[in-house]
Amino acid sequence: MSSTATANKKKQRQGSGPVLDWSAGHGPVTGALSATTGAFAVATTGAATAMPPGWALAVGAAGALGHTIAGIRVRNAGRTLATRAASWLVGAGWTTWAMTHGPLTWAALGSLATIGVGIGAAARSTALYEEAREDEAIAVEQRQIAAGLSAERRAIAAEWVDRIQRVCSITVRVVGVEMWETGAGFSIDAELPPGGATWNKIAGESPRLSADARLPHGCTATASPGIHQGRVIIDVTTVNVLEEERTYPADYGPLSIHTGIPWGYRTNAEEIRAYLREQCALIVGPTGSGKTNMVHDVLAGFARAEDVLTWVIDLNAGSAGLPWVIPALSGELTREDGKPVRPGVDWLAGSYDEAMTMLDAAVRVAKQRKMGYQDLLSQRNTDLLPVSAKIPQIMLVIDEGAEILASPDRQIRKLAEKILEVIRIARAMGLRTVITALGATGSVLSNLMIRREAKVRVALTGGETEGMDLSKMFPGARGLRVDQAPHKGAGFMGTPESPAALFKAWRILPNQIREITAATSDRHPLLDDISAKAAGPAYARRWDAERTAWMRDQTVTDDGDTPSPGTLRLSALSEQPESPEDALARRFREEIDAQFATVADPHAIESGGGADRPAGLNLSALREEQDSPAQQAALAALLAAGPGGTGASAIARALADAFGTTRQTVVGWLKAWMQDGTAVRVGEGTKARYVHRNHAPGA
Numbered sequence: 001m002s003s004t005a006t007a008n009k010k011k012q013r014q015g016s017g018p019v020l021d022w023s024a025g026h027g028p029v030t031g032a033l034s035a036t037t038g039a040f041a042v043a044t045t046g047a048a049t050a051m052p053p054g055w056a057l058a059v060g061a062a063g064a065l066g067h068t069i070a071g072i073r074v075r076n077a078g079r080t081l082a083t084r085a086a087s088w089l090v091g092a093g094w095t096t097w098a099m100t101h102g103p104l105t106w107a108a109l110g111s112l113a114t115i116g117v118g119i120g121a122a123a124r125s126t127a128l129y130e131e132a133r134e135d136e137a138i139a140v141e142q143r144q145i146a147a148g149l150s151a152e153r154r155a156i157a158a159e160w161v162d163r164i165q166r167v168c169s170i171t172v173r174v175v176g177v178e179m180w181e182t183g184a185g186f187s188i189d190a191e192l193p194p195g196g197a198t199w200n201k202i203a204g205e206s207p208r209l210s211a212d213a214r215l216p217h218g219c220t221a222t223a224s225p226g227i228h229q230g231r232v233i234i235d236v237t238t239v240n241v242l243e244e245e246r247t248y249p250a251d252y253g254p255l256s257i258h259t260g261i262p263w264g265y266r267t268n269a270e271e272i273r274a275y276l277r278e279q280c281a282l283i284v285g286p287t288g289s290g291k292t293n294m295v296h297d298v299l300a301g302f303a304r305a306e307d308v309l310t311w312v313i314d315l316n317a318g319s320a321g322l323p324w325v326i327p328a329l330s331g332e333l334t335r336e337d338g339k340p341v342r343p344g345v346d347w348l349a350g351s352y353d354e355a356m357t358m359l360d361a362a363v364r365v366a367k368q369r370k371m372g373y374q375d376l377l378s379q380r381n382t383d384l385l386p387v388s389a390k391i392p393q394i395m396l397v398i399d400e401g402a403e404i405l406a407s408p409d410r411q412i413r414k415l416a417e418k419i420l421e422v423i424r425i426a427r428a429m430g431l432r433t434v435i436t437a438l439g440a441t442g443s444v445l446s447n448l449m450i451r452r453e454a455k456v457r458v459a460l461t462g463g464e465t466e467g468m469d470l471s472k473m474f475p476g477a478r479g480l481r482v483d484q485a486p487h488k489g490a491g492f493m494g495t496p497e498s499p500a501a502l503f504k505a506w507r508i509l510p511n512q513i514r515e516i517t518a519a520t521s522d523r524h525p526l527l528d529d530i531s532a533k534a535a536g537p538a539y540a541r542r543w544d545a546e547r548t549a550w551m552r553d554q555t556v557t558d559d560g561d562t563p564s565p566g567t568l569r570l571s572a573l574s575e576q577p578e579s580p581e582d583a584l585a586r587r588f589r590e591e592i593d594a595q596f597a598t599v600a601d602p603h604a605i606e607s608g609g610g611a612d613r614p615a616g617l618n619l620s621a622l623r624e625e626q627d628s629p630a631q632q633a634a635l636a637a638l639l640a641a642g643p644g645g646t647g648a649s650a651i652a653r654a655l656a657d658a659f660g661t662t663r664q665t666v667v668g669w670l671k672a673w674m675q676d677g678t679a680v681r682v683g684e685g686t687k688a689r690y691v692h693r694n695h696a697p698g699a
């Protein structure tokens, strides 16, 4: 009821004189006081005005009736109703008698006080009775719920004791049945009979148990060890959550390598985490199984971690890492404070050479950490580098890395050796790998290093049975069948902490990747000084224009053309809220020059300072020299063209949309740059190209 309606009702009541509120609450004291003072008032007024005493009796009877009706409405106990009605009638009786004999006599006043105490005591006892009655009702209700539940549990226990006897010929004794909060099933804790029965025997019969229980497709009865070897836990799923598509949880809060990184959810709808401080991981998924999506889940988790830097190798043109880099580097994502958004991965290698550079750096980091952190390790009395936001773990994610490891190609073998070297030497020093595989698991899993170090395993089946040897992926796990996970993104996951069982990766969409990139930009750690020094210029210059030019080539122009390598995607920039000129100038300065605080002050570098820090390209310095954004863009295009160089027409074409620059203008700038040594000309006649001095032969 609205407050105005209540106020109106009050007004109406006031207008029609005093109302008797039968349901008004009274305690034992106020109730008795109100009854006796009311009776006294009626008796004195009645005596003074010579009211017929029968009226008091009538009022008392009406009071008793009113209170009884109100009491019945709120379901008071019969005993409470009787007490209240009796109070009214006793009060009325006294009033009638007092009006006849005079209320102001000692006998009248004394008897009224006695009645008051009596009513109070009776009311107190009924109040206590009411409370006890309420408590008892609640307890009964709870007993009923518990009885109902335990009846359900008892029924489940009896049913499964029979079933296990029938299917496995083992007579277990059920110790407990736990219904899952997610509502997707239950767990049975059972004691095995004496005589040598083991939990694996039940685990091995999982498919037959599931069939016997008529479980829906995708639901399983999986047995695992109990608290000791004589106990078994059987998890039974009754709802197939793997059928549904669940998107990556919208909470992008901070994570840590120490608390585990969630990779998906189990059949009981609970998330499953990968603990990768010491473990490497292997993710197998044939084409179309949802592997790329899973890799993004993995990268999302690492991006959210405060103590992880992710280095990605994807020889398939870096496609696994690009969605984590392009939106940040292209300026598509902006922060409120105007600072650049850091990419969601720390280094992305899309080619053989870049991958080799990255792996070399990783090996150097591992070795340098071993030496550089000797004191810290002895101080902490450990041989495991204490990974933190100050000394981050480096997670190398190698898409289709298993195919690299299994390749017979001599060159690729060199990469494979480096990957294995990182896996072999870097566990204690905080470098671990996540390797994905399309299916080459046989040869990869025969590698001792992988078998020993990569115990976090995922097999995405998506219904694919070809080349999916679950017994090799999860040795010792029984009852896993590919056809239990026919949905994309679903499969099996096992870790040293959580035995292999069905799971599903969250679906992660490009907008979530962009959101996570933006939300975690501030959170990524910086590579510690010891490691940064070891990684050297190869690391510090990983975002340099010529090394990232290929990434920009992945961005398709508005008209769908794939521009020739080295040209700028100016059309992409024109969509930004900033003017294209500003965006271009800002992007290239920020992106190339001392990117993300990995390169010291550009002016210091130029003047030979920061000797132990590798030099960036120092485009910031050009801010003063190249006063027009178009001219800066032209210079950036020249840089991006690399040693192959470019021509005035190509630069003019790249700039035409955003700046309307003519070829003539570009020719003028090129001349000036040749004179001051910024550019050199190579080749003659129609073959003449302009090359930035950084890429000039012998530079």
Ligand SMILES: Nc1ncnc2c1ncn2[C@@H]1O[C@H](COP(=O)(O)OP(=O)(O)OP(=O)(O)O)[C@@H](O)[C@H]1O
Pocket (backbone or CB within 6 Å): 245, 246, 285, 286, 287, 288, 289, 290, 291, 292, 293, 294, 488, 489, 490, 504, 505, 506, 507, 508
């Ligand atoms: N976890 C998931 N939940 C629901 N659907 C998914 C999931 N993962 C993938 N899919 C669906 O499967 C499709 C293929 O996924 P994805 O590209 O990740 O597979 P892939 O194994 O990498 O295949 P390819 O190698 O052909 O790219 C997606 O477009 C999506 O529709």
